[in-house]
Amino acid sequence: MSDPSFIQLAMGGYVLSDEIDDFIDRWHQETSPSELHEFLGMTWEEYSLWVAHPDNINIIIAARREHKSVLEAVNDNIQHAQRLAARTDDVGKLASLERWIAAQPDR
Secondary structure (H helix, E strand, O other), X not given: OOOOOHHHHHXXXXXXXXXXHHHXXXXXXXXXXXXXXXXXXXXXXXXXXHHXXXXXXXXXXXXXXXXXXXXXXXXXXXXXXXXXXXXOOOHHHHHHHXXXXXXXXXX
């Protein structure tokens, strides 16, 4: 039986989101036949979001916990951020996430 993935452990609260680098280091050290996204326990869609926006790893973890697609979770996050737009300085991050959604093949 294989070890739990980063996503499985993060969903269970056993690792923090910033510990993903430790898993990446482990993947580089091992001779695992799996791709990095598989080793981390991510779908290709989740991985593409993480690569483009690593600071949004918590969206991926939350989507898994809530049994949502990552696109749905990003959309929810954008809607929430838009409601708070008057109070946030992170308009660039919001625009960047919107561009990521628009670039997805299912759109």
